[in-house]
Amino acid sequence: MSATAFSLKEWIFTTDHKRVGVLYLIGSLAAFLLAGIMAMLMRAELTTVGPTVTTNPNAYNVWLYFHGAAMILGYQIPALTGFFANYYVPLMIGAKDVAFPRVNALSVWLYWMGIVLALLTFVIPDPPDIMWTGYPPYSSEFSPGNTSFYTFVVLLIGFSSIAGGINFITTIIKMRAPGITWNNLNIFIWSILAAFTLQIIFVPVLGVAVTLLSFDKYLGTNFFKAAAGGSSLIYENLFWFYSHPAVYVILLPAVGIIYEIVATFTRNRIFNYKMVVYGGFWGTVLLSGVVWAHHIYVSGMPNWIVILQVFTSLLISVPVGLLMVGLLGTLYKGAIEFRTPMLYASGFLFLFLIGGLTGIPNAMSGIYQQIHGTYWITGHFHYVMALSVTSAIIGGVYYIFPKLTGKMYKESLGKLSFILFIIGVNVTFFPWFIMGINGMPRRYYDYQQFPQFEGLQQLSTAGAVIIALSMLVVLIAWLHGLIAGEKSSDNPWGSKSLEWTHTVSPPPPGNFSEIPKLTADWSPYNYGRKQEEGKKIDEEL
Amino acid sequence: MQEHAIGHELKWHTSVWPLILSVGILFLLPLAFAFYFVYKMPMMSIISLGIGAPLIIISIAGWIKEGLEDAHGYSMGHSIWAMPIFILAEAMLFVGFFVAYWAMRLLSPIWPPAGTPEMPVLVPVIMTIILISSSVTIHFAEVNIEHEDRSGFLSWLIFTIILGAAFLGFSVYEWSELFHEGFNFKTNVYSTAFYSLTGFHGSHVLVGLGIFLSVLLPALAGRINKAFVKSASIYWHFVDIVWLFVVSQVYFW
Numbered sequence: 001m002s003a004t005a006f007s008l009k010e011w012i013f014t015t016d017h018k019r020v021g022v023l024y025l026i027g028s029l030a031a032f033l034l035a036g037i038m039a040m041l042m043r044a045e046l047t048t049v050g051p052t053v054t055t056n057p058n059a060y061n062v063w064l065y066f067h068g069a070a071m072i073l074g075y076q077i078p079a080l081t082g083f084f085a086n087y088y089v090p091l092m093i094g095a096k097d098v099a100f101p102r103v104n105a106l107s108v109w110l111y112w113m114g115i116v117l118a119l120l121t122f123v124i125p126d127p128p129d130i131m132w133t134g135y136p137p138y139s140s141e142f143s144p145g146n147t148s149f150y151t152f153v154v155l156l157i158g159f160s161s162i163a164g165g166i167n168f169i170t171t172i173i174k175m176r177a178p179g180i181t182w183n184n185l186n187i188f189i190w191s192i193l194a195a196f197t198l199q200i201i202f203v204p205v206l207g208v209a210v211t212l213l214s215f216d217k218y219l220g221t222n223f224f225k226a227a228a229g230g231s232s233l234i235y236e237n238l239f240w241f242y243s244h245p246a247v248y249v250i251l252l253p254a255v256g257i258i259y260e261i262v263a264t265f266t267r268n269r270i271f272n273y274k275m276v277v278y279g280g281f282w283g284t285v286l287l288s289g290v291v292w293a294h295h296i297y298v299s300g301m302p303n304w305i306v307i308l309q310v311f312t313s314l315l316i317s318v319p320v321g322l323l324m325v326g327l328l329g330t331l332y333k334g335a336i337e338f339r340t341p342m343l344y345a346s347g348f349l350f351l352f353l354i355g356g357l358t359g360i361p362n363a364m365s366g367i368y369q370q371i372h373g374t375y376w377i378t379g380h381f382h383y384v385m386a387l388s389v390t391s392a393i394i395g396g397v398y399y400i401f402p403k404l405t406g407k408m409y410k411e412s413l414g415k416l417s418f419i420l421f422i423i424g425v426n427v428t429f430f431p432w433f434i435m436g437i438n439g440m441p442r443r444y445y446d447y448q449q450f451p452q453f454e455g456l457q458q459l460s461t462a463g464a465v466i467i468a469l470s471m472l473v474v475l476i477a478w479l480h481g482l483i484a485g486e487k488s489s490d491n492p493w494g495s496k497s498l499e500w501t502h503t504v505s506p507p508p509p510g511n512f513s514e515i516p517k518l519t520a521d522w523s524p525y526n527y528g529r530k531q532e533e534g535k536k537i538d539e540e541l
Numbered sequence: 542m543q544e545h546a547i548g549h550e551l552k553w554h555t556s557v558w559p560l561i562l563s564v565g566i567l568f569l570l571p572l573a574f575a576f577y578f579v580y581k582m583p584m585m586s587i588i589s590l591g592i593g594a595p596l597i598i599i600s601i602a603g604w605i606k607e608g609l610e611d612a613h614g615y616s617m618g619h620s621i622w623a624m625p626i627f628i629l630a631e632a633m634l635f636v637g638f639f640v641a642y643w644a645m646r647l648l649s650p651i652w653p654p655a656g657t658p659e660m661p662v663l664v665p666v667i668m669t670i671i672l673i674s675s676s677v678t679i680h681f682a683e684v685n686i687e688h689e690d691r692s693g694f695l696s697w698l699i700f701t702i703i704l705g706a707a708f709l710g711f712s713v714y715e716w717s718e719l720f721h722e723g724f725n726f727k728t729n730v731y732s733t734a735f736y737s738l739t740g741f742h743g744s745h746v747l748v749g750l751g752i753f754l755s756v757l758l759p760a761l762a763g764r765i766n767k768a769f770v771k772s773a774s775i776y777w778h779f780v781d782i783v784w785l786f787v788v789s790q791v792y793f794w
Contacts, residue, residue, distance in 0.1 A: 015555060109562075113564070146579050152574070166623045204630050205634075205637040208641065219726050221733040222730050222732075222733040223641055223730075229645060230730055
């Protein structure tokens with residue numbers, strides 16, 4: 001019985017965390033591809049002022065819906081809390097598997113059912129056209145689309161997330177190998193713990209919000225019907241109560257991956273570990289539930305809430321800032337080696353800086369009144385969550401590639417993909433800030449009233465082609481590595497973390513030949529720098 | 542191969558049930574709902590239910606059997622840690638519903654809004670008594686497990702299931718009475734909140750009964766997983782506590 005021979009049965013019925021992780025990866029990359037095609041269609045549509053590829057505005061709305069929903073629910077969250085969490089968590093804490101392997105398999109298949117349901121969008125005569133936000137009363141009364149599919153996609157993937165959260169929180173609490181304490185846990189593990197804490201608390205509220213949409217539309221209840229005494233503001237508040245923390249569900253694991261990459265490629269300890277964990281990750285978790293109203297400043301709410309949320313929204317840049325300080329401190333005086341994952345990590349830092357800085361004015365209600373509903377907002381959230389996080393995900397896959405496949409990708413292809421990526425994203429999305437600040441409204445498929453933006457829109461579309469090209473190179477690099485790559489050693493990066501030092505590539509069933517026993521001075525970031533030297537650098541900073 | 546030399550476990554663990562359960566859920570909920578309510582195809586909806594429900598029942602039965610046989614050597618002792626986390630998520634679900642209800646209620650100029658009939662008082666009191674008693678009986682069942690008294694455990698468990706079913710019976714009775722008086726989902730914001738909250742809570746009672754049945758059936762054959770019983774009981778107490786919120790907010794406020 002060979003553990004490496006391919007057997008379909010062993011894949012689709014698998015309960016092994018590594019294989020479940022790969023199933024998540026396949027699903028999320030498929031969602032990424034489809035959502036990317038939707039984005040390309042929209043970019044093509046916007047190359048001329050009037051209708052370009054379609055004369056049907058509703059088709060554009062369906063693309064917009066699918067692009068947003070698939071990117072966030074189908075690609076980013078499952079790639080991070082599905083693939084990376086599954087692959088890394090048991091390996092990093094020295095466990096054979098997660099606490100509930102079969103629940104883990106259930107999570108991934110429920111997510112896949114969500115994908116299947118989302119794909120039906122392209123088959124049914126009445127695809128949802130309600131954006132990923134699904135605001136009533138359009139979605140609950142007037143939309144010709146099938147709102148129930150939107151509801152159930154969210155519910156399936158949401159339930160999958162909650163099951164995953166229960167699983168991983170239990171695993172991290174109960175299944176750490178002897179010697180792994182709360183003070184030498186990998187940063188990535190902390191980020192997953194924080195992200196799943198958010199999922200457990202906030203996903204149910206989103207579930208309620210979208211359920212009520214279908215109740216209103218198909219069962220005739222009155223939650224969002226103003227005429228009967230309901231209010232669509234209830235939906236907006238419930239929705240953003242989840243969907244703002246969702247940004248951190250995506251961001252925190254991405255930051256966790258970047259920390260692993262940066263520590264490995266700088267051969268350095270984590271700068272101010274406790275500040276990063278308690279200040280950065282848990283500070284973000286603590287504040288994330290009280291900032292949602294900055295998405296709906298203009299929807300109508302008492303001024304005192306607006307003012308409060310201006311302060312909390314600005315305040316949350318402090319813990320997020322601590323995360324970035326930790327990263328920069330880890331880079332400082334490190335022996336930086338610019339392999340492909342490290343390039344993507346530096347790309348993350350740059351893209352997140354732009355995204356973060358352009359977000360600060362959005363938090364202030366006075367400025368927000370002027371820029372809401374413009375390309376400024378779309379530019380901001382694409383930089384802060386779409387681009388930076390994608391940089392982390394792709395870099396993370398390059399980083400894990402030798403462990404995942406036992407083979408090495410071609411460094412030149414990796415570097416080429418990064419160069420195309422970083423050029424493409426900036427050419428595509430930076431013009432959005434310029435258009436937005438000059439008043440280009442978002443969500444328009446035909447911008448007759450704003451012909452002056454045609455040039456910038458075309459520049460943006462050209463950038464999108466470069467992004468598509470870079471993704472093609474990524475795909476070639478991975479497939480080439482998978483099929484024809486050179487055999488990799490068990491620890492090609494020279495990392496000190498358990499998944500590299502204590503098991504082979506790719507890890508066998510059960511991960512370790514025996515559960516690792518670690519001494520008190522073990523740390524995943526112990527690169528042999530003397531304690532005093534580390535302290536000296538910390539003091540210098 | 543290298544892995545053979547180093548790994549103790551040479552086989553990948555598998556289970557067919559997670560995939561089958563997921564497919565069952567896809568048919569039972571989204572597809573059946575869409576066929577019936579969106580596309581007005583009741584026949585297709587019934588077919589979809591007919592595919593989904595058996596798949597779910599078979600896979601849950603298979604899942605439990607596999608777990609009790611402990612085919613993979615996984616310890617089930619972790620469920621006692623998982624249940625509180627699950628309950629936190631469940632609690633947030635109810636928070637979402639209650640917030641929607643409170644918002645509608647506080648925005649409303651008059652309460653109860655026009656169209657609301659005289660609400661029953663006796664039935665919810667009886668239902669409360671039933672549900673609280675069932676929390677007591679499941680506690681006795683647990684005590685009996687501790688004393689290794691299997692028959693005592695079984696009878697208290699069955700008694701709990703009967704109480705839960707009686708609760709649901711009263712719920713159905715009350716709903717049909719109110720429907721009869723013309724008080725339905727569409728009547729006004731109060732009916733919207735009333736049916737959503739009681740219905741959502743009722744669905745939890747139903748799930749709780751399902752969990753108890755999946756404890757009872759193997760237990761009749763002599764197989765009891767203590768950690769699982771404990772988790773089931775914690776879940777039931779939670780459903781009970783939520784009812785106190787439902788009854789105080791929706792009926793008596």
